[in-house]
Amino acid sequence: MKSKHVKVIVRTRPTSDFANGILQISQETNSIHIHIPKNTESGFINNQQEDWDFKFNQILHNxxxxxxxxxxxxxxxKSLIDGYNGTILAYGQTGAGKTYTMTGTTENYVHRGLIPRMISQLYKEIANKTQMAITVRISYLEIYNEQMFDLLASLNDDETNTGVLKIVDENIGPSLVKNLSLQIANTEEEALNLLFEGETNRSISEHQLNKNSSRSHCIFTIYLESRSRVESSEKVIYSKLNLVDLAGSERLSKTHTSGVSLQEAKYINKSLTFLEQVIIALSDKKRDHIPYRQSKLTNVLRDALGGNCNTIMIANIWGVKEHIEETISTLRFGTRMMCVSNTPVLNVQYDPMALIKKYEREIKELKHELSMHDALNSKIKIQYEPYNDNQKYELRKQIKMYIDNENEEIPIINVRQIKESFNQFRKLYINLETELEENAKLLKHSANNNNLQTNGSNDNSKQEHENNNNKSNNDKDDGVGEIEGGGFGIGMAPNGKSLKGSKEKNKKKGSSKSSGTNEKSFDKDNNKIEDGLAISSSQVFKSGSSRNKNDHDVEGSKLNNIQDLPLIQKVLNKDNIGSNMGSRTSFSPPNRSEEFEIFKRGNGAEMNKILTENKAILKEKKKTAKGFAESVNKIKAQIDELRDIINKKKNNRNFDTLNTKEVLDEDEFHLMQQMQILKQHYRSKYDSLKNCRVEVEYCLRLVDQCRQKLMQEFEAWYDSLYGSHIAESEGMAAHANNNMNNIDQNKFKLDKINNQESYTYYKAKKNVDKKNIRQTILKGRHQKIPPIPSSKTISTLI
Ligand SMILES: Nc1ncnc2c1ncn2[C@@H]1O[C@H](COP(=O)(O)OP(=O)(O)OP(=O)(O)O)[C@@H](O)[C@H]1O
Structure with missing residues (x-):
């Protein structure tokens, strides 16, 4: 951007009384020399200086x-029409010809001033610019005694622009003055009418020097808004032209004013002083701050002074002897003004609405072109709309398979797919992170529990050991605990009692009172759960979430309920739903067991794999625990047997050596030693068994969690695929069923048939449930058993 200095042109008012000896004008060199000899009789000149030389851009004499x-x-x-701002300032003492220069006289057309001439020329230029649509707006502002007046306010019909005029800091609109009316002028005549309207409204007061003299600053502004008729219409060029008729710059003493006129003169003087200060500040390159805000005039003209504008100042001088001091003052001001530089730039803006329309058009065309391109390359199915839920689901499936090495690669279709893939990868990663955190928490929790249990079992063991030594024969009936059994207390193994026998006993008792889970029943249990899923996954979901010590019973009762389900659904699907849902066609969702199998192979494959692996680990642990339990029982039986032999020997010896001191024979001594060894073995095996049990419980919990998650995911998957259809055709009954117990289910079904209100209620319930399921799934997706800590590790963790 190139900066330009303000152009200063001196215009002299023609006079027969020209101060020839004092004022010498050279139009060739554009210079003015003033010589005031000393000792002159005129008392108001500066006696300190005799000669003044001024040089300007141009001097237009007469x-x-x-x-x-x-x-x-x-x-x-010309530059205005090209899109550059412009300002022409008429500066000078009162009567020097500022108004004549700007407006001219109306009596004679030849004497018309710059404003009417520029208006006339503007419309001629606009008429020639056929490729441009140019809108002309006009404002006319008067600043009088530091107050602003809208000289065209009288033309406002709707009184919308009646607010107080205020200078705004940011030039957000075409005008810096808020509430200043902008009148559209479509023709030269309309523009001239506006000029004349403003002229008649102009504030005029009596003045000694010139009775028509103006004491106000007047700014006539032409705003252009140009759009190309041939190129893009969103590009708008805004430019404006300020034509400023400043108030007289003479000194107060010269005006001989008093009262109101004096006040006016003071304001004029003040604002011109501020104008001068701004000019001085602008011409000093070291100055950072330009005091535009000191007066309304400088504030309004800040764009024209040191801003984005082509500025010309016409310094009007009245070359008679008595005004020589004002002439020098005007020429000095002009000289300073020449130091001010502006940086005019093209004021191009973009109409946001037009821009949006243009982009919409472009997008449409590009889409069209793209679809043609795809068609030519036989890529007919490619879509460019945002991914919907189904597409996301499919992509996620692909990504999972890719991660599991089941897919060699994911075929790239388009950028949108790549972006969505990244999204899905991120989601998976976040899930994995959450999963790891949860596992860490679980591990810590488990370690804590283990420590407590290990400590407890150590104490128990000690106690048991002491008890065993003191036990009498009556204790023989107490059995040794085993992994499958509920109680795991160590007691005396009765003669002939075997592990098998105790298992039988437990079986008979039923597992409802058992604190542990029978291995056999557990496996069976697993099957049940999956069978349950096959019929009603939500039933299973419920069982998964409520798995506890009484699982066995819960599962049993569930099976009964499941058997009842098809009949109830038949009833619901038949007439009742139809009567409630009007003419909607009924939809029968696919068989859940088949869907579950599909799910396990597809989306749930990863989770299912984890579950299977975890179950295998659990099985292995249980097997180990069982082995320990068998060893413990075996040793216990040996101990009991040995104890019997020792006791018998002891009794016999007591009988033989009555009232004599007790002495052990060699045989008895050996038996006692064997007993010691057996007890040591017993303790060692028992400890191993305890530790193994902790691991089994830990695995059990995790397997349970995996199963629940698999079920939840299946639920969500099934629901996302068929949920809406089920809701539409079956009402919300089926889903509500899943989340209620049997009584509630039947109640709902009855309500559903008879009462539309409950239908709405359950519909709402279903929505909340659905949300909760999704949230649960999002919280923790897959939980794979982390490496099982050995009991030693668990102990050291605490
Ligand atoms: N160049 C000129 N040719 C002919 N007449 C002129 C010229 N300059 C000024 N005059 C006449 O001088 C008189 C005073 O001029 P004008 O009103 O333009 O002065 P002004 O500087 O605008 O004064 P004010 O500061 O009071 O507004 C007018 O009658 C005007 O017609």
Whole structure:
């Protein structure tokens, strides 16, 4: 961007009384020399200096109005139409010809000033610019005694623009003055009417020097908004032209004013002083702050002074002897003004609405082109709309398979698919992170529990050991605990009692009172759960979530309920649903067991794999525990047997050596030693068994969690595929069933048939449930058993 200095052109008012000896004008060199000899009789000149030399951009001595337009107006007008702001300031003492220069006189057309000439030329130019649609707006502002007046306010019909005029800090609109009316002028005549309207409204007061003299600053502004008729219409060029008729710059003493006129003169003087300060500040390159805000005039003209504008100042001088001091003052001001530089730039803006329309058009065309391109390359099925839920689901499936090495690669279709793939990868990663955190928590929790149990079992063991030594024969009936059994207390193994026998006993008792889970029943249990899923996954979901010590019973009762289900659903699917749902066609969701099998192979494959692996680990642990339990029982039986032999020997010896000191024979001594060894073995095996049990319980919990998650995922998957259909055709009954116990289910079904209100209620319930299921799934997706800590590790963790 190139900066330009403000152009200063001096115009002299023609006079027969020209101060020839004092004022020498050279139009060739554009310079003015003033010589005031000393000892002159005029008392108001500066005696300290005799000569003044000034040089300007141009001096128009006794020039015609037409010449002024050609030299000042025409170039500014041209750049205005090209999109650059322009300002022409008329500065000078009262009577020097500022108004004549800007407005001219109306009596004679030849004497019309710059404004009417520029208006006229503007419309001629607009008429020639056929490729551009140019809108002309006009404002006319008067600043009088530091107050702003809208000279065109009288034209506002709707009284919308009646607010107080205020200078806004940011030039957000075409005008810096808020509430200043902008009148559209479609023709030269309309523009001139506005000029004249403003003129008549102009504030005029009596003045000693010139009775028509204006004491106000007047700013006539032409705003152009240009859009190309041929190129894109969103590009708008805004430009404006300020034509400023400043108030007289003479000194207060010269005006001989008093009262109101004095006050006016003070304001004029003040604002011109501020104008001068701004100019001084602008011409000093070291100055950071330009005091534009000191006066309304400088604030309004801040764009024209040191901003984005082509600025010309016409310094009007009245070359008579008595005004020589004002002439010097005006020329000094002009000289300073020449130091001010502006940086005019093209004011291009983009109409946001038009821009949006353009982009929409472009997108449409590009889509069209893309679809043609795809068609030519036989890629007919490619879509460019955002991914819907089903597509996301499919992509996620592909990614999972890719991660599991089941897919060599994911075929790239388009950028949208790549983006969505990244999204899905991120989601999977976040899930994995959550899963790891949860596992870590679980591990810690388990370790804590283990420590407590290990400590407890150590104490128990000690106690048991002591008890065993003191036990009498009556204790023989107490059995030794085993992994499958509920109680795991160590007692005396009765003679002939075997592990098998105790298992039988437990079986008979039933597992409802058992604190542990029977291995056999556990496996059976697993089958049941999956069978349950086959019929009603939500039933299974419920069983998974409520798995506890009484699982066995729960499962049993569930099976009964499941058997009842098809009949109830038949009833629901038949007439009742139809009567409630009107003419909607009924939809029968696919068989859940088949779907579950599909799910396990597809989306749930990963989870199912983890579950299977975990179950295998669990089985292995149980097997180990069983082995320990068998060893413990075996040793216990040996101990009992040995104890019997020892006791018998002891009794016999007591009988033989009555009232004599007790002495062990060699045989008895050996038996006692064997007993010691057996007890040591017993303790060692018992400890191993305890530790193994902790691991089994830990595995059990995790297997249980895996199963629940598999079920939840299946639920969500099934629901996402068929949920809406089920809801539409079956009402919300089926799903509500899944989340209620049997009584509630039947109640709901009856309500559903008879009462529309409950239908709405359950519908709401279903939505909440659905949300909760999703949230649960999102919280922790897959939980794979982390490496099972050995009991030693668990102990050291605590
Ligand atoms: N170049 C000129 N040719 C002919 N007449 C002129 C010229 N300059 C000024 N005059 C006449 O001088 C008189 C005063 O001029 P004008 O009103 O334009 O002064 P002004 O500087 O605008 O004064 P004010 O500061 O009071 O507004 C007017 O009658 C005007 O017609």
């Amino acid at each position: 020039a015609s109005q037409e010449c002024i337009f050609d030299e000042c107006g025409a170039p500014i007008l």
